Amino acid sequence: MSTATEAGQEPKRFKEDGEIVIGTHDGVFHCDEVLACFMLQQLPKYERATVRRTRDLKLLDQCDIVVDVGAVFDPAKNRFDHHQASFQETLNSLRPEVKVKREIRLSSAGLIYTYFGEEVIRKILERNSVPNPEEDLVRGVYRKLYDTLIAELDGIDNGVPMFDGEPKYTINTHLSARVSHFNPAWNEPAGDDAEDVAKRFEKAKAYVGAEFIDKVLYYATRWWPARATVEKAVKNRLEVHASGEILELDSFCPWKEHLYELETEHEIAGLPKYVIYCNRPNDWRVICVPLEPASFVCRKFLARKWRGERDDKLEKISGIEGANFCHQTGFIGGNRTREGALRMAVVSLEEKDE
Secondary structure (H helix, E strand, C coil): CCCCCCCCCCCCCCCCCCCCEEEECCCCCCHHHHHHHHHHCCCCCCCCCEEEECCCHHHHCCCCEEECCCCCEEHHHCEECCCCCCCCCCHHHHCCCCCCCCCCCCCHHHHHHHHHHHHHHHHHHHHCCCCCCCHHHHHHHHHHHHHHHHHHHHHHHCCCCCCCCCCCCCCCCCHHHHHHCCCCCCCCHHHHCHHHHHHHHHHHHHHHHHHHHHHHHHHHHHHCCHHHHHHHHHHCHHHHCCCCCEEECCCCCCCHHHHHHHHHHCCCCCCCCEEEEEEECCEEEEEECECCCCCCCECCCCCHHHCCCEHHHHHHHHCCCCEEEECCCCCEEEECCHHHHHHHHHHHHHCCCC
16 A cells, blocks of 8 residues: 555645644543543634644644643643643642632643633633623632532542542443543554544544533533522521521522532531422422531431321321421421421421430
8 A cells, every 4th residue: 555655745744834733642542631632622722723642752842732741741831741740730739719629630631621621611601602601600610610520530540549448339430431432442453543543532522522511501501500599598597597597499409519608608607407498389398408518417407206207197296287208317308388398497406416
């Protein structure tokens, strides 16, 4: 088979005149550099950029920006590798004003997110019918997306365990695992075909990008608007009950993480114990505030003698009209009316801890 050179043509140069090139390593690809490249291509400067994959340092020096290869971290030179022993940065160490929850050593995804993430989020929102997004919205989504997605990718790529000790089960369907399956299998001949691997990289990038955009839009249009609902409940807490420990939401919304931030801002951290809201007509909920968003331990559970009971029996035991269920752990209960749900919270609040 003749090559371009044998046919009398010049071989294609690594970088053509005027071409914008994002450089990353060749061989097996991982979720962090795949997402890093996707994020860069959401920006005007790089939206038409070509991704070139190589480990040749001379070729990498020709790139406009380099991620996940080269053993250099220098934002001024657009070099974003994290593999060198000298690199120990986290998002908080590079941008302490943001104050994310996770202290994880950054991967190339985390590095690009640190420096370009807010602009990427802004561009995605503008392209999806959220014109001129407010800075508070962009920063709120930026922080949330780091803690719920990017930190995971950073931790996996850097080999950081989720916790100490042996897990009772493993999670094998996370985004990093799914991206790994886009690579040629060990027994596929395609592994030696650079052109085929490049196509697989592009498919992985599109896959990761779709999930990234989906999360940005969810947090911007579903999660963030709930903050106003929770803040209203915090401000009106004394109108619900004199203790200030019972909040009433105008409607159900993702409230937990907003509450933890807002109660700190309003200097009542740890005070709210119960949240009530109307689930649907004649169906009210009373939910105990957990110690942490994903915790099953609550600041104060519903009354012990109610737990696991329902309907007439619960109504009789509690003496509260309309009470129709209490979970066996006591973290949630129900009543047909607002007054009944509030009464369940008040009685539980007054019960002495055992």
